[in-house]
Amino acid sequence: MIDHLLSIEDLTADHITEVLDTAEALKDIALRPIKKVPTLRGRTVCNLFFEDSTRTRISFEIAAKRLSADVINFSAKGSSVSKGEGLKDTALTLQAMGVDAIVVRHSASGAPQQLTQWVDAKVLNAGDGWHQHPTQALLDLFTIREKLGRLDGLRAAVVGDVFHSRVARSLVQGLTTMGAEVTIVGPPTLLPPRVDTWGAAVSYDIDEVVPKTDVLYMLRVQRERMSQQFFPSSREYARLWGIDRDRLGRLPEGAIVMHPGPMNRGVEISADVADAANSVITDQVTNGIAVRMSCLYLMLGGEEVAA
Amino acid sequence: MTALTFAGARVVDPAANVDAVANVTIDGDTVTAVGDQREGTVVDADGLVLAPGLVDLHVHLREPGREDAETVATGTAAAAAGGFTAVCPMANTDPVTDHAGVVEQVLRLARDAGHCDVYPVGAITRGLKGEELAEMGAMAALGVRCFSDDGMPVRSAQVMRRALEYVRTWDAIICNHAEESALTGGAQMNEGQLATLLGLAGWPREAEDVMVARDLVLAGGLGARLHVPHVSTAGAVELIRQAKQRGVRVTAEAAPHHFTLTEDNATTYDPVYKVNPPLRGKEDIEAIRAGLADGTIDAIATDHAPHPPEQKEQEWMHAPPGMLGLETSLALTLTELVDGGVLTLSQAIAALSTNPARSRDISGHGGPIQPGAPANLVLFDPQQQWTVDARGLQSRSRNTPYAGMQLRGKVVHTLLRGRFTCRDGQVAA
Numbered sequence: 001m002i003d004h005l006l007s008i009e010d011l012t013a014d015h016i017t018e019v020l021d022t023a024e025a026l027k028d029i030a031l032r033p034i035k036k037v038p039t040l041r042g043r044t045v046c047n048l049f050f051e052d053s054t055r056t057r058i059s060f061e062i063a064a065k066r067l068s069a070d071v072i073n074f075s076a077k078g079s080s081v082s083k084g085e086g087l088k089d090t091a092l093t094l095q096a097m098g099v100d101a102i103v104v105r106h107s108a109s110g111a112p113q114q115l116t117q118w119v120d121a122k123v124l125n126a127g128d129g130w131h132q133h134p135t136q137a138l139l140d141l142f143t144i145r146e147k148l149g150r151l152d153g154l155r156a157a158v159v160g161d162v163f164h165s166r167v168a169r170s171l172v173q174g175l176t177t178m179g180a181e182v183t184i185v186g187p188p189t190l191l192p193p194r195v196d197t198w199g200a201a202v203s204y205d206i207d208e209v210v211p212k213t214d215v216l217y218m219l220r221v222q223r224e225r226m227s228q229q230f231f232p233s234s235r236e237y238a239r240l241w242g243i244d245r246d247r248l249g250r251l252p253e254g255a256i257v258m259h260p261g262p263m264n265r266g267v268e269i270s271a272d273v274a275d276a277a278n279s280v281i282t283d284q285v286t287n288g289i290a291v292r293m294s295c296l297y298l299m300l301g302g303e304e305v306a307a
Numbered sequence: 308m309t310a311l312t313f314a315g316a317r318v319v320d321p322a323a324n325v326d327a328v329a330n331v332t333i334d335g336d337t338v339t340a341v342g343d344q345r346e347g348t349v350v351d352a353d354g355l356v357l358a359p360g361l362v363d364l365h366v367h368l369r370e371p372g373r374e375d376a377e378t379v380a381t382g383t384a385a386a387a388a389g390g391f392t393a394v395c396p397m398a399n400t401d402p403v404t405d406h407a408g409v410v411e412q413v414l415r416l417a418r419d420a421g422h423c424d425v426y427p428v429g430a431i432t433r434g435l436k437g438e439e440l441a442e443m444g445a446m447a448a449l450g451v452r453c454f455s456d457d458g459m460p461v462r463s464a465q466v467m468r469r470a471l472e473y474v475r476t477w478d479a480i481i482c483n484h485a486e487e488s489a490l491t492g493g494a495q496m497n498e499g500q501l502a503t504l505l506g507l508a509g510w511p512r513e514a515e516d517v518m519v520a521r522d523l524v525l526a527g528g529l530g531a532r533l534h535v536p537h538v539s540t541a542g543a544v545e546l547i548r549q550a551k552q553r554g555v556r557v558t559a560e561a562a563p564h565h566f567t568l569t570e571d572n573a574t575t576y577d578p579v580y581k582v583n584p585p586l587r588g589k590e591d592i593e594a595i596r597a598g599l600a601d602g603t604i605d606a607i608a609t610d611h612a613p614h615p616p617e618q619k620e621q622e623w624m625h626a627p628p629g630m631l632g633l634e635t636s637l638a639l640t641l642t643e644l645v646d647g648g649v650l651t652l653s654q655a656i657a658a659l660s661t662n663p664a665r666s667r668d669i670s671g672h673g674g675p676i677q678p679g680a681p682a683n684l685v686l687f688d689p690q691q692q693w694t695v696d697a698r699g700l701q702s703r704s705r706n707t708p709y710a711g712m713q714l715r716g717k718v719v720h721t722l723l724r725g726r727f728t729c730r731d732g733q734v735a736a
Contacts, residue, residue, distance in 0.1 A: 086617070
């Protein structure tokens with residue numbers, strides 16, 4: 001496997017398949033009465049969170065604990081970071097303490113990559129700025145494969161604020177690496193400059209895309225984008241680019257709806273769609289644990305998985 | 308006084324249209340002869356280029372306020388090491404150089420250090436806020452010829468127009484940081500495919516182009532003098548070219564990093580490559596080189612911007628923009644532009660010395676090298692290869708993006724009014 005997981009681009013199609021296959025084996029652990037294997041016993045994993053993220057932190061924490069690793073949670077709030085210690089000194093401190101892996105979430109793009117120059121530990125990017133969120137993409141790919149049986153040749157649409165979304169960057173790259181056909185949909189203001197170079201089709205019209213889509217992936221749109229004039233109102237956004245019951249009905253048979261959470265019900269996704277049968281949003285959360293176990297296992301090179 | 312003759316140097320003196328091997332004799336602070344004389348102590352300068360001391364229109368010496376990054380003494384020592392005899396520090400000090408007191412302080416510090424002449428740039432507006440004009444008269448009385456809020460654009464067209472108009476009192480120059488900040492909120496690097504992939508907010512070229520266009524229109528309408536700093540886009544080069552053709556009194560500068568480095572360096576997330584305006588694309592580099600070659604861009608100016616290591620060893624988005632330039636500018640110009648066939652050596656010296664001195668009305672610098680002129684000179688070996696060592700620089704800071712790079716062209720001597728400020732590559736104490 002790889003030294004660090006900074007970007008989904010670090011992974012080849014074979015790597016991704018290995019992660020997903022391993023996650024499949026590890027997922028069963030959650031079904032056992034004792035949800036724990038000794039694989040990473042004696043290893044220390046530090047969750048280094050400079051930005052609030054309860055769900056990702058908990059997901060990584062459960063993943064590491066199910067593999068019997070020791071887990072430290074280091075959050076920027078209430079730590080020396082808030083007293084003015086910078087990224088470098090925090091990294092050197094963790095290095096001095098001898099942790100084996102650092103799971104890092106940071107509001108600054110590139111911070112996980114910078115961290116690698118100061119530590120020997122494996123670095124796993126748990127989301128950095130607008131840049132990357134590779135484990136989110138992997139858990140999404142896992143969920144799609146689980147529900148639809150394959151990735152190659154699937155038609156996926158990623159809808160919404162692609163510009164400000166690390167989830168979108170990672171997912172689009174992951175999907176195209178695995179041979180899916182991706183269409184990026186949203187208002188032109190929320191599509192990144194030179195999106196034409198992403199290897200995906202681009203559309204401003206969700207209604208044209210929906211009937212030709214196997215995976216409809218809705219991105220969270222932040223209300224603050226409105227005040228920055230990316231779009232005029234959340235009402236208009238919902239009307240033009242949101243998924244509601246009508247659009248849900250025009251998806252092909254068997255298509256699934258996904259969202260990385262947290263959702264803005266009534267903006268990018270209506271409440272009834274969020275709770276619909278073909279919404280796999282809670283499966284994504286469940287699968288996040290298995291996929292993160294898989295990444296930790298493969299990167300820290302633990303003992304054989306007791307399958 | 309004892310005369311000193313540099314013998315056998317290639318004298319490149321664009322102000323006198325000279326490029327020929329000759330002996331140059333100085334006595335005291337003055338050039339006394341150029342020819343085949345061998346008066347006084349003779350210094351063998353065979354194989355060296357002798358040129359007017361270099362002039363930098365755009366540096367940050369950080370004093371007063373950020374003496375942890377640079378001082379007037381360390382910054383001017385870096386200048387002497389780089390072959391400069393005159394530098395123009397920008398006004399974004401703390402307190403801001405928006406009143407005569409700071410101008411006097413910087414002038415005195417420079418005089419005490421003695422490495423290099425310093426021509427402070429005054430602020431256009433109080434506190435660089437872009438709202439109220441600074442008391443430029445008091446600064447002009449101390450010799451300030453150029454006013455700039457560098458780092459902060461004058462956003463208001465009204466304030467900019469008033470400033471251009473007001474400084475006509477002294478036929479002085481307004482230099483506006485060309486950035487339409489409404490388009491660069493949170494910007495981290497050049498806008499484009501790479502910024503998108505790296506997840507960094509983009510600084511679009513249009514933000515520079517619209518501001519340059521506005522300023523050219525305003526200056527043209529008033530017949531006022533405008534200087535465009537750190538040109539980074541092909542669009543701005545073309546706008547300036549057209550303005551010069553229609554007679555606008557505009558001069559422009561480009562920084563070595565904008566004709567040598569591209570945005571591709573940002574993939575490292577190493578903030579040593581973070582600068583404002585940002586590193587751009589190959590097509591911009593080509594346009595800036597063409598602009599230097601055809602005279603659209605008058606001067607090479609470093610935008611020397613020291614920052615202490617703890618400021619640069621941060622997350623990219625938190626690190627301040629800026630890079631060192633004084634000690635690498637000549638070598639980059641020789642390596643990339645002269646060896647690269649973009650400029651003749653004479654054009655390069657014009658861009659590094661003669662043009663900047665003239666564009667800012669700095670007399671005694673930039674040549675001509677002739678009897679009676681102050682002996683502000685640089686001698687450099689155009690062939691000597693050297694490797695940039697960030698720790699070996701005179702600057703108090705180390706944020707050079709060229710560390711480890713091999714360059715050609717090394718300063719041997721720098722003389723300020725006949726006194727060695729750099730001798731055999733060593734800065735005089």
